[in-house]
Amino acid sequence: MLEIKQLSVGYNGETIVENINFCTHSGKLTALLGLNGAGKTTLLKTISGLLSPLSGHCLVNGRDTLTLKDKERGKYLSYMPQRPSIIYHMPVEDVVLMGMTPYLGMFETPSKKHRKMAREMIHLVGMDSYTHDSFLHLSEGQKQLIIVARNLLQQASVMLFDEPDSALDFKNRHMILGKIKQLIKHQNRTGIITLHDPNDALYYCDQIIVVHNGSILTRFDTHSLDLNRLKEIFSIIYGKIDVIQHEQQYMIVRKPQ
Amino acid sequence: MKTTKKPSPLTTKYIVLAFLLVMAFFLSIGIGKYPISPQDIYRLLTGGDVSSLTQSVFYNLRIPRVFMSLIAGFGLSIAGSVYQTIFKNPLATPDLIGVSSGANLGAAIAITFFAGGTSAIAISAFIGGVIAVFTALGLTRLSAEKSITTFVLAGIVISSLAQGFIMLLKVFADPEHQLAAMEFWAMGSFASITRDKLISILPFVLIGLIGLLLLRWQINLLSLSDEEGRSLGIPVGLIRFFVVLFATLLVASIVSITGLISFIGLIAPHIGRMLTKRNDTHTLVLSGLVGALLLIISDSLARSLTASELPISILTTFIGAPYLGYLMIRLRQS
Numbered sequence: 001m002l003e004i005k006q007l008s009v010g011y012n013g014e015t016i017v018e019n020i021n022f023c024t025h026s027g028k029l030t031a032l033l034g035l036n037g038a039g040k041t042t043l044l045k046t047i048s049g050l051l052s053p054l055s056g057h058c059l060v061n062g063r064d065t066l067t068l069k070d071k072e073r074g075k076y077l078s079y080m081p082q083r084p085s086i087i088y089h090m091p092v093e094d095v096v097l098m099g100m101t102p103y104l105g106m107f108e109t110p111s112k113k114h115r116k117m118a119r120e121m122i123h124l125v126g127m128d129s130y131t132h133d134s135f136l137h138l139s140e141g142q143k144q145l146i147i148v149a150r151n152l153l154q155q156a157s158v159m160l161f162d163e164p165d166s167a168l169d170f171k172n173r174h175m176i177l178g179k180i181k182q183l184i185k186h187q188n189r190t191g192i193i194t195l196h197d198p199n200d201a202l203y204y205c206d207q208i209i210v211v212h213n214g215s216i217l218t219r220f221d222t223h224s225l226d227l228n229r230l231k232e233i234f235s236i237i238y239g240k241i242d243v244i245q246h247e248q249q250y251m252i253v254r255k256p257q
Numbered sequence: 258m259k260t261t262k263k264p265s266p267l268t269t270k271y272i273v274l275a276f277l278l279v280m281a282f283f284l285s286i287g288i289g290k291y292p293i294s295p296q297d298i299y300r301l302l303t304g305g306d307v308s309s310l311t312q313s314v315f316y317n318l319r320i321p322r323v324f325m326s327l328i329a330g331f332g333l334s335i336a337g338s339v340y341q342t343i344f345k346n347p348l349a350t351p352d353l354i355g356v357s358s359g360a361n362l363g364a365a366i367a368i369t370f371f372a373g374g375t376s377a378i379a380i381s382a383f384i385g386g387v388i389a390v391f392t393a394l395g396l397t398r399l400s401a402e403k404s405i406t407t408f409v410l411a412g413i414v415i416s417s418l419a420q421g422f423i424m425l426l427k428v429f430a431d432p433e434h435q436l437a438a439m440e441f442w443a444m445g446s447f448a449s450i451t452r453d454k455l456i457s458i459l460p461f462v463l464i465g466l467i468g469l470l471l472l473r474w475q476i477n478l479l480s481l482s483d484e485e486g487r488s489l490g491i492p493v494g495l496i497r498f499f500v501v502l503f504a505t506l507l508v509a510s511i512v513s514i515t516g517l518i519s520f521i522g523l524i525a526p527h528i529g530r531m532l533t534k535r536n537d538t539h540t541l542v543l544s545g546l547v548g549a550l551l552l553i554i555s556d557s558l559a560r561s562l563t564a565s566e567l568p569i570s571i572l573t574t575f576i577g578a579p580y581l582g583y584l585m586i587r588l589r590q591s
Contacts, residue, residue: 050484074490085482087345088536098478102490107471109538134534154489 001025002047002158002190007056009039009046015054016042017211022219024207026157029184029191031201034211035237040194041162043211047192048079048160060158060190074102078151080161084143089134092127092146093118099153121149124187125179141172145179152183159184161193165200177204198234198252212237225250267539270532274546278327281550285323285557286315293319317452325450326556327549329511330521332462334548336504337522338529338541339469343479343500344405351508351522354408354501355415359389360512361443362419365426368438375449378442379457379513386509389415390501404483408497444568445516447556458510465507469500473538476500480536519570520577521548527584551576 001023008018017039024030032040045051047058049065058066060076068076078099086095096118097110104110110118122131125145130138135146144164151159161180165173177193181204184191195201201208202222210217210233218233230250231243240255287293291314293301300307301315336351344353352358363385364378371377396411423439430436469476475496478486486493512518529544530536555572 045484048488050487070487070492071490074488077488079484079488081482081485081488085345085485086480088342088347088480088530090535090537094477094535094537098481098489101474101478104474106475109474150489 001059001061002192003057003059004047005057005059007043007046007058008054009042009051010054011042011051015214017214017216018054020056020216022209022216024190024192026188026190027185028206029181029193029204030207030209031205032192032194032209032211033196033198033201033237034217038211038237039214040211044160044162044192044194045079047158048077049073050079071102074154074156076156077158077160078154078156080144080147080151080159080164082163082166084135084147086135089136091132092122092135092138093131095135095146096121096149096153099150102154118149118153121152122146124152124183125149139172140167141169141175144168144172144176148176148180148183152187156189158190158192161191163194163196165195173200180204198238202250202252210237267533270543271546274543274550278546278550278553281553281557282323282327285326285553286319288557289314289319289560318450321452321455322447322450322556323553325455325515326447326552328455328462329447329515329518330525330549330552331545332466332507332511333518333522333552334525334529335466335469335541335545336508337548338526338544339476339500339504340522341526342476342536343497344409345480345482346405347527348523351504352412352416354393354412354505355389355419356386356505356508357512357517358416358419358423359392360386360509361517362389362423363513364442364516365423365439368435368442369426369430375454379454382442383461383509383513385419386512387505389419390505390509394498394501408501441568442516443570445512445518445570445573446566446568447515447559448566450514454514458514461506461510465503465505465510468503469507470538470541472496472500472503473541476541477537515569517570518552518573520573521552524577524580525551527580 003023004020007020008015009020010016020043032043034040042051046053049068049070053066057064063076065073065076093115097114100110100114100118119131122128125148127142127145127149130142135143138146164176164180168176177200180191180193183189193205205222207219207221209219217236227243227245227250231241234241234243234252238252241252242255244251244253283298286298287295293311293315297307297311299305301312333351340349340351340353341347360382363381363383366385367378367381371381393411393415396414397407400407427436427439430439475491478489478491479493479496479500483493525548526544528547529540532543533540555569555576559567559569559572
């Protein structure tokens with residue numbers, strides 16, 4: 001379980017989002033939605049420990065992870081960046097093995113047992129046939145799947161995803177979001193994902209938190225939605241929109257001019 | 258029926274490189290102003306009858322010299338490989354943070370003010386290299402931004418300052434002796450390597466090498482962005498500090514007695530990555546073996562191409578620069 005209490009985030013002395021309070025549970029994927037510059041990524045990075053909070057707490061299973069050192073925090077929270085930063089050729093298995101690092105001593109290297117665990121994670125994301133291939137030779141979607149596998153190996157109960165679909169085409173976007181949703185549910189992790197597209201959030205996520213004008217505008221469960229309420233919320237941030245229903249799924253569309 | 262298991266491609270590469278290194282080592286021992294024949298080398302190794310002059314050259318000059326070229330090639334290549342990894346830049350060299358410029362300044366100071374005795378030059382060069390790096394690290398701590406760019410900029414600042422002071426010393430140096438000594442030191446040479454000098458730097462070389470090899474997994478993760486590294490539990494700042502410290506000990510100790518050796522730390526890691534098609538511990542070690550081989554060959558040529566010995570950096574530059582050109586062409590083609 002992840003509990004955010006009175007969290008305020010920002011940098012260079014500026015508060016971006018303040019007084020954030022929410023909680024989310026295992027097996028659930030929560031989306032952070034908002035316009036560019038609203039503070040979604042700042043919030044996510046602060047929860048992940050990459051940015052220092054201005055104030056507040058982030059409790060993972062009762063432990064305030066904001067007070068932990070990076071190594072210890074890596075056992076509670078995993079973070080997936082928008083794009084991986086690997087620049088040298090590296091076998092896929094070795095990339096996934098990096099997820100074991102929070103559990104290794106300073107001078108330790110992964111063992112055969114860890115390699116076996118890494119291969120299990122590669123299997124979970126359906127990338128077995130690429131285990132010994134170079135990471136740099138994969139497509140963008142495949143690379144994101146391997147990073148998900150790496151984050152799974154961290155065995156962190158909270159998994160954070162920073163716009164993992166941003167560089168992907170339509171097909172791969174849905175592939176990666178679908179895979180993340182499935183893994184969060186079946187591996188019983190708590191997931192938080194920043195997204196631009198509200199329709200992806202409505203389709204793949206269990207909870208949506210809307211960040212707007214320096215605070216949390218609202219928070220709602222996607223399984224018990226009211227069309228009018230949705231329209232009211234999303235009109236505030238997206239302007240002239242409409243909400244339509246397609247096969248029991250709500251979708252946000254732009255109103256024609 | 259039992260089938261023999263074939264060695265993996267990587268094992269084969271290790272075996273081939275090790276074999277080439279051993280061959281180069283023994284060939285190199287025989288080369289020099291006083292050649293030693295293979296038969297004499299065999300007798301020396303098996304306790305046979307050899308003249309005392311040959312014995313003296315073998316044990317006091319040739320063995321330390323060839324060992325030093327092996328150690329220098331291995332150490333500089335490993336430092337280069339590590340720097341290319343942690344600074345996420347395939348063009349990074351062991352000189353990135355200023356260790357070579359600092360060592361150069363230390364040597365120039367010793368030549369100018371301490372009569373240029375070999376021990377004084379070595380100690381001064383070592384101290385100069387270490388001080389330069391620590392000053393650069395200190396500069397990075399003063400900066401609010403603690404990124405790779407900060408390290409590189411700090412290295413440029415310190416190297417530039419060191420070069421400025423060296424130029425100043427050269428202006429006032431005696432052109433016949435001091436200036437010539439400074440220029441030759443900066444070109445590198447194994448000519449003055451003795452057993453005592455080799456032994457004196459061994460502890461620092463071993464500390465540097467062992468430290469870097471112990472941190473090999475953490476170094477691998479430093480090839481990621483700082484954010485990704487931290488999210489995977491790496492104390493990025495701390496590890497980077499220790500990696501720079503160990504690499505500095507390694508490089509400073511080597512160049513303190515050899516002078517500056519160019520290109521080995523840049524090209525050997527590239528060859529290592531070409532051989533392994535990855536960037537991990539095997540790449541690190543293979544880069545070291547490649548660097549050792551290149552430097553043994555270069556030093557053998559330096560001793561044999563002309564009547565008077567050539568400084569080592571001339572050979573490594575004429576090997577390294579064309580190789581970089583070849584890499585550029587390959588990059589363009591791919």
